[in-house]
Amino acid sequence: MTAPRHTLHVVSGKGGTGKTTVAAGLACALATRGRRVLLCEVEGRQGLAELFGVPPLEGDEERRLTRTPAGGTVFGLSIDAEDALREYLETFYHLGLAGRALDRFGVIDFVTSIAPGLRDVLLTGKVYEAVRRGEKGLPTAYDAVVLDAPPTGRIGQFLNIHDAVSGIAKVGPIRAQADSVAALLRARTTITHLVTLLEDMPVSETEEAVAALQPSGTRVGTIIENMVNPSPFEPAVLADVAAGSVDLAVPGWDETHNRALAAEFAVEASRTLEQQVRHDRLLRLGLPLVQVDFDPLGIDAESLFAVAEQLTDQLALEAA
Amino acid sequence: MRAQTPGRAHGARPTPAAPFLDVDTLIGDRSIEILICCGSGGVGKTTTSAAIAVRAAEAGRRVVVLTIDPARRLAQSLGLGELDNTPRPVLGVDDSAGGSLDAMMLDMKRTFDEVVLTHSTPEKAEQILANPFYEALSSSFSGTQEYMAMERLGQLHAQAAADARAGRPAWDLIVVDTPPARSALDFLDAPEHLSSLLDGRFIRLLLAPAKGPLRLMGVGFTLVSNAMNKILGSQIITDVQTFVRACEAIFGGFRQRAEETFARLSSEHTVFLVVATAQRDALREASYFVDRLTEERMPLGGLVVNRVHGSELDVSAERAVALAEDLEEAGPTRLEAEALRRHADLMRVAEAEAVLLDRFATARPSVPQTRVPALPSDVTALADLRQVGALLAEKDD
Numbered sequence: 001m002t003a004p005r006h007t008l009h010v011v012s013g014k015g016g017t018g019k020t021t022v023a024a025g026l027a028c029a030l031a032t033r034g035r036r037v038l039l040c041e042v043e044g045r046q047g048l049a050e051l052f053g054v055p056p057l058e059g060d061e062e063r064r065l066t067r068t069p070a071g072g073t074v075f076g077l078s079i080d081a082e083d084a085l086r087e088y089l090e091t092f093y094h095l096g097l098a099g100r101a102l103d104r105f106g107v108i109d110f111v112t113s114i115a116p117g118l119r120d121v122l123l124t125g126k127v128y129e130a131v132r133r134g135e136k137g138l139p140t141a142y143d144a145v146v147l148d149a150p151p152t153g154r155i156g157q158f159l160n161i162h163d164a165v166s167g168i169a170k171v172g173p174i175r176a177q178a179d180s181v182a183a184l185l186r187a188r189t190t191i192t193h194l195v196t197l198l199e200d201m202p203v204s205e206t207e208e209a210v211a212a213l214q215p216s217g218t219r220v221g222t223i224i225e226n227m228v229n230p231s232p233f234e235p236a237v238l239a240d241v242a243a244g245s246v247d248l249a250v251p252g253w254d255e256t257h258n259r260a261l262a263a264e265f266a267v268e269a270s271r272t273l274e275q276q277v278r279h280d281r282l283l284r285l286g287l288p289l290v291q292v293d294f295d296p297l298g299i300d301a302e303s304l305f306a307v308a309e310q311l312t313d314q315l316a317l318e319a320a
Numbered sequence: 321m322r323a324q325t326p327g328r329a330h331g332a333r334p335t336p337a338a339p340f341l342d343v344d345t346l347i348g349d350r351s352i353e354i355l356i357c358c359g360s361g362g363v364g365k366t367t368t369s370a371a372i373a374v375r376a377a378e379a380g381r382r383v384v385v386l387t388i389d390p391a392r393r394l395a396q397s398l399g400l401g402e403l404d405n406t407p408r409p410v411l412g413v414d415d416s417a418g419g420s421l422d423a424m425m426l427d428m429k430r431t432f433d434e435v436v437l438t439h440s441t442p443e444k445a446e447q448i449l450a451n452p453f454y455e456a457l458s459s460s461f462s463g464t465q466e467y468m469a470m471e472r473l474g475q476l477h478a479q480a481a482a483d484a485r486a487g488r489p490a491w492d493l494i495v496v497d498t499p500p501a502r503s504a505l506d507f508l509d510a511p512e513h514l515s516s517l518l519d520g521r522f523i524r525l526l527l528a529p530a531k532g533p534l535r536l537m538g539v540g541f542t543l544v545s546n547a548m549n550k551i552l553g554s555q556i557i558t559d560v561q562t563f564v565r566a567c568e569a570i571f572g573g574f575r576q577r578a579e580e581t582f583a584r585l586s587s588e589h590t591v592f593l594v595v596a597t598a599q600r601d602a603l604r605e606a607s608y609f610v611d612r613l614t615e616e617r618m619p620l621g622g623l624v625v626n627r628v629h630g631s632e633l634d635v636s637a638e639r640a641v642a643l644a645e646d647l648e649e650a651g652p653t654r655l656e657a658e659a660l661r662r663h664a665d666l667m668r669v670a671e672a673e674a675v676l677l678d679r680f681a682t683a684r685p686s687v688p689q690t691r692v693p694a695l696p697s698d699v700t701a702l703a704d705l706r707q708v709g710a711l712l713a714e715k716d717d
Contacts, residue, residue: 016362016597047601093550101544151361174556200698229665232658241655250643250656260633264666265659267696274697296668298600 004030005317006191008131008184009146010218012155012209013195014202018226020047021299022195022292023148024074025307030318031072035143038062038130040077042123043150048076052301059083062130069305075142077130081119082108084126092173120158121178128181152194152205156212159185159192182217191221196282198225198275203282210285222315223287225279227294231272242270290314338681341593341622341688343713347376350492352591354477354584357624358498359595360605364626366394367699367708368595368692369497373421374702375709376493377410380417384476387497388426388469397701398423405430407476412702422491426499428468432458435471453556453563465499467578474581591621598628598673598691603680610687622688624712625677629670629694637667691716 009026013019020041027039041048046056052065057078065076085108089099102108131145150158161182184190194209196202210220231238240246241262248262282289292310295303346352355376357369366387373385384407387394395402399411400423407422436454437445448454476494483490548557584590592613596606606623613620644660681689692711699708 014362015360016599016602020601045605050600050604089547093547099547102547107544107548153361173550200700229662233655237655246655248656248659250660251647257633257635261635261656261659261663264631264633264663265655268659268662268666270696294665296665296672298672 004035004144006189006221007142007144008127008187008190009144009221010149010159010185010190010192011146011195012149012152012192013224013226014153014197014205015151017195017197017202018292018299019151019195020051020148021304021307022193022224022226022311023146024048024051025292025304025311026193027074027144027146028066028068028072028304028308029311029315030144030146031068031070031074033071035072036075036141037072038075038077038142038145039065039148040079040127040130040145041148042079043148044078044080046078047148048078051299051304052076060087066301066304068308079123079126081122084122088122088125088177118174121161121174121181124158124161124181124185125177128184131184149192152209155192155209156216159213159216159218161185161216186217188219190218192218193222193224194220195224195226197227198278200278203278206282207285210287220287222290223282223285224290224292224311225282226292228275228291229268229272229294230291231269235273235276238269238273242266242273338623338685338687338689340715341624341690342715343372343375343690343709344379346591346621347372347379347381347493350381351589353480353492354473354494354496354590355621356496356498356585356590356592357595358592358609360602363595363597363602364692365595366497367705368593368624368626368712369495370394370398370423371699371705371708371712372593373423373495374410374413374705375713376495377419377421378414378417378706380419381493382420382489382491383493383495384422384424384480384491385495385497386424386426386469386472386476388465388499394699395423395425397699397705399702405472410702420489426465426469426472428465429458431468431472448563451559451563453559469496469499470578470581474577474584477584586616586618588619591619593621593624595624595626597626598677600676603676607680607684610684620687622690623680625689625691627694628677628691629666629673631663631666631670633663635663635667637664637671640664640667690714 009023009030011019011023011026013022024039027037031037039048041057048065049056054063054065054076057063057076059080060077060083062075062077065074067073086099086103089102093099127145127147130142133141149155161178192213194206196206206223213220233241244262244266246262248258248265250258250261253261279289290311291314292307295306297303299307346355355372357365357372359365369385369387373383377383398421400408404425405427407424410421410423413419413421433449436448440448473494473496476491480491480494484492592609594606594609594613596602610620610623612618640660640663644657644664647654647657647660677689677691681687690712692708695704695708699705
C-alpha cells in the first residue's frame with residue numbers, strides 16, 4: 001500500500017452548505033482498506049458526534065467513529081484551543097506547576113480568547129501534531145487527516161498563519177511554531193477543498209475564498225458542489241418547462257392535479273437551470289469540480305457512505 | 321376515465337403545535353426598541369433582519385438596521401452600493417405611514433478605532449493605534465466582532481435617545497443582525513467574558529510592574545512571569561504590557577458600556593428572534609439559543625424558520641414514485657416521470673422538515689414560531705424583502 005497523495009485535507013464552505021457532511025464523507029472515502037483517517041473539528045460544535053450518532057468527543061480523545069465498507073477506519077477529534085494550549089505547553093516546556101499557575105492566573109483563557117490569531121495557531125498546531133505523528137511512524141499514526149475547518153468567511157484568516165502572528169511575534173517560540181504550521185499548510189501533501197451549493201451567495205463566497213487563500217500558499221484542490229439536483233433533460237427542454245409552456249398529463253389525473261404538478265416542476269426546472277449557471281461560474285475558477293447529489297432523506301451515518309462513494313468515484317487519485 | 325384520487329400526503333403539513341410568532345404585533349409594539357436576530361450561519365439571518373426592517377419601516381417605525389457582512393447583492397437590494405459604518409437612508413421604502421429605514425454594516429476595525437479615539441487622550445490614542453497587538457486585535461480576532469456589534473448597538477441607541485430629546489427625527493427601532501457566531505453563545509457571552517478577562521489576575525499581573533511589583537510578588541507571580549517569558553518571548557510581553565497599560569482607561573469604559581448594553585438587552589424594550597432552517601444542525605443551534613436566552617431571562621420573541629418546503633399537490637412521495645415507475649416502464653423517459661420524481665423528493669424533504677419542526681415544538685412548546693416557505697430564487701431586490709416580510713407575518717395554514 002502506497003501513501004496517499006495528500007495527508008492533510010482542509011474542508012471549508014459557507015455556513016449551511018454541508019461542510020461537515022462533506023468532510024465526513026471525504027474521510028470515509030479516504031479510509032480505504034487498512035487505512036486510518038483522523039477527522040478533526042475545531043469549532044466545538046460536536047457536529048461530528050451528532051453526524052455519526054456517537055457521544056460527544058471530549059478532551060484529547062481520538063475515538064473511532066466508524067469502519068468503512070472498504071475496510072478502513074475513521075477516527076474523530078474535537079480540537080479545543082485551551083486544551084491544545086495546555087498540551088502544547090506540557091509537551092514543549094514541561095511546565096508542571098507553572099502550567100497550572102498560568103491557568104490559575106487566567107493566562108490560558110486570555111491567550112485563547114483575546115490574543116489574536118494565537119487561537120487559530122493553536123488549533124492548526126494540533127492538526128500539525130496529528131499529521132506529523134504519522135511521519136514519525138508511531139503506532140497511532142494516521143494515513144490522512146481531514147480538517148472540518150471554519151467557514152469560508154473566516155478561512156483565509158484561519159489558514160493565513162503567517163499574517164496572524166507576524167505583527168505580534170517576530171521571533172521566539174510562538175513564531176517558530178507558526179512557521180512550522182504554515183510550512184505544513186503550504187506543503188505538497190496538503191490540499192484544501194471548498195464546499196458550496198449551486199446558489200448565488202455560496203458561489204460568491206467560494207470565489208472570494210479562493211482569492212483569500214492565495215496569500216496563505218495553501219492549494220485549493222477541488223470545489224465540491226453539494227446537494228446537486230441533476231436532470232436528465234436538456235437545458236432547452238427545462239427552459240420550456242420553467243417558462244410554464246409545457247403541459248403535463250399524468251395518466252388518470254385531472255387537470256387541477258396536472259397543473260399543480262406542472263407549476264411545481266416549473267419551479268424545480270428553473271432551479272436546475274440556475275444551478276447550471278452557477279456551475280458555469282465555478283468552472284471559470286479553473287479548479288476541478290466535484291458533485292455530491294442532493295439526498296432528500298437527509299444525511300445520517302449510513303448515507304455518509306453514499307456521499308463517500310460519490311467522492312471516491314470523482315477523486316479516484318485521492319482514494320486510491 | 322374518471323380522475324383518480326391522488327394519495328394522501330402523510331405528515332407533510334401537520335398542525336404546528338407551537339403558538340404563532342406574530343411579527344406584525346412585535347413591530348407594532350412601540351415599546352420595543354431593539355430587535356435582535358440570532359442563529360447559526362447560512363440560515364438567512366441577514367435576509368430576515370432586512371425583511372423585518374423593511375416591513376417595520378413601512379408600518380411606520382423609524383428603523384435602523386445594523387448588519388454584519390451582508391452579501392453584496394443584499395446591500396444592493398437595499399439600494400446601497402456599499403454599506404459602511406455610518407447608517408445610510410434606504411430609498412424606495414414606502415414612507416406613507418411615517419416610517420423610515422436606514423442601514424449600516426458593522427466595520428469592526430473602524431468602530432474599535434473610534435472607541436479608542438473617543439475615550440483617550442490624543443497621545444495615548446496614537447500609542448494604542450500603532451501597537452501591533454492592537455492592530456491584530458482590532459482586525460483579526462474573531463470575538464472582536466461580537467464586542468464591536470454590542471458597542472455599535474450602544475452608540476446607535478444613544479444617538480436615537482439624543483435625537484429624540486433634541487426633537488429631531490429619531491430612530492425608534494434598531495434591528496440587529498448578529499455576527500455568525502462560531503458558538504451559539506459567543507454573542508451573549510461577549511460582555512461578561514470581556515469583563516472577566518479585564519478584571520482577571522492576568523491583566524493585573526501585566527499591569528503590576530507599573531504599580532510597584534512588590535505587592536504582587538509571590539511564588540505564583542514568579543512562576544507565571546518566568547513561564548510567560550519562556551513561552552511568549554519578552555517582545556510580546558512588552559507589546560502586551562504597553563497595550564494594556566495604554567488601554568486601561570478605555571477598558572474600564574468599555575466594560576461599563578458592555579454591561580449597560582447587556583442590561584438593555586435583558587429589558588422589556590428588546591426582543592430576540594432566533595432564526596433557523598428546518599434542518600437538524602440549524603435547529604440544534606436554535607435550541608441552544610432558545611435555552612440560553614431563557615436561562616439568562618432574555619426576552620425571547622420566538623423562532624423564525626426559513627426555507628420551509630411544502631407542496632400544493634396532495635400526492636405522497638410513495639404514490640408519486642409508483643406513478644413515475646409505471647410511466648418509465650411504459651416507454652422512454654417522459655417529463656411527467658421526472659416531474660413526479662421531483663415531487664417525491666420535495667414531499668420527502670417536507671416530511672423530514674415537518675418531523676424536525678414537530679420535535680422542536682414538542683420539546684419547547686411555549687416558543688412561538690413562524691415559517692417562511694422556500695422561495696424559488698434568491699432575494700435580490702427591495703420587492704423580494706417585502707415579500708419575505710409578508711411571508712414572515714403570515715400565519716401558516
